[in-house]
Amino acid sequence: MKTETHTSRFSITSAIFDVLDPIPFGFFVGALIFDILYSNTYTVLWVKAAAWLISIGLVFAIIPQLINLGRTWFGKRRIRTRNLAINFWLQVVAIVAALFNAFVHSRDAYATMPAGVWLSVLTVLAMVIGRIVLAADYVVYKEVSHGQA
Template identity: 30%
Template sequence: MESTVVVTRTRVIHPVHAAVLGGVFPLFLGALLADYAYWSTYEIQWSNFAAWLLVGAMVMTTLALLAGIVGLVRGSRQLPYVIVLVVTWLVGFFDSLHHARDAWAIMPGALVMTVIATLLAFVATWIGFSTLRAGDVR
């Protein structure tokens, strides 16, 4: 009697990729909360906080996007994840440009773009952690 061994290859997320992806959503959420605080108080420092949190979110999104592209090149099937990250990066980039304006001129556009970027970051994080597995964990 012969026995055959079936080897299933799981898509493994690299720990650095997971750490970077885990930092994307909280930074966009922090920028959203700072934008909301600025919208409700018009204290200019909240606008500065939001701009710096967006810079951090863009750095993390860029690193996660690079890791996702490397994963695509290596043969994993994570195209929807990479597409959502690209859209998140684009919205975050234009949101950062909008935040570079005068603090009095950024509302309400900055708040709307930050809400969209935060929702996209949430979707990207959800897709990334639900489809990419670490080892045999299900």
């Protein structure tokens, strides 16, 4: 008799990924809000705060993306779907846009507009579209049996 062992889907990397993955999105959305506030008020505080949020968001974005790299491209026994690969590349686009945005925000406050706003929009849109595409993989269709056992 052959015994089959099933590996658990839980691992330390999955736990770290699940904890750290939403954090950069919040920082990048906050930076977008501050960039919009700066473009309307020209108060230097907002652009400096956006620069800090972008920098902190980049720090928190690297570790989950490295885990995502391993899970998407190098994972054993993991089926890589097209949507998972699309999400991975959109997250890479978001990180690259945020990196350029950090360089733009390192300049004088008046020199950050309008490039800072557009790069913030690109960063947030790439992350949102990636999440929407990834959500399609998690949809489970269940057939409803009306009175049938």
